[in-house]
Amino acid sequence: MKVISVIVVLAAAASAAPQQGRDAQILKFENENIGVDGYKFSYETSDPITRQETGELTNAGSENEAIIVKGEYSYVGPDGKTHSVSFVADENGYRPSAKTARK
Template sequence: MRILVLVAVVAVASAAPQGGRDAQILRYENENIGVDGYKFSFETSDPITRQETGELTNAGTDNEAIIVRGEYSYVGPDGKSHTVTFVADENGYRPSVKTARK
């Protein structure tokens, strides 16, 4: 299950546009909750934002899983703002995409 979540997180990261190489990190927050989960967020100057939380559920059972929830936003080559909200858990990776008008 952990491998599935890791694959989903890598897929999300690689799906986001690879903006300008000169972008600066404006904000970064990381809260390591330990074995029970994590939480992080960041914002860059190009502008890309991302926030994500991971939570361990059913610890110590056969149904132990990590539930990952998050969102990332970026301005695409079309000049529109794109926001992807997602959940990755025992039911797979489920994204929802919103695109704002120019």
Template sequence: MKSFIVFALIVAAAVAAPANPDGDAQIIKYESDNIGLDGYGFEVETSNGIKTREEGQLQNVGSENEALAVRGEFSYVGNDGQLYSVSYTAGVNGFEASGAHIPKGNE
């Protein structure tokens, strides 16, 4: 019974611990450029090291093949202290992401 109580206390402490030990992250950079049908772009950086950038443009406007083409990237520091970076594209061929930690197609 004593070990169960200790285990329950450890679980309770883990659940109650904040996910971000530095407290709430603050937005330190925000840029947005929405130029309507000509496209959009944005960039965000937070105080906890998260960065993201994306841009998109509508292609084949007004046609049967109208589609949004997007490309971007984001990065963050994982719980292991390592920086993870992902680049991606999305469009008529679907979503494709790449990063050093993401397995390739045949792996």
């Protein structure tokens, strides 16, 4: 049940990320520690979007086993401002925190 909850949380986080130009180029991509204990990735595109995220298994093998996901993404909106969202997703749900920078 917890695995399904984590998948739902990750899908919600992915769909919350802004969708920008289809012709964007990947400028940077890093991917580490893919496995059952966790993961880490980051990327930057030319349109410009940045994202970084880590997932870590906690309380492995116990009744309280959970994956804690932390990350952030940013993008330039139609208003020309950079919008950033930091988030945590864990047994308490998905908790985003947004801010907008000036042009």
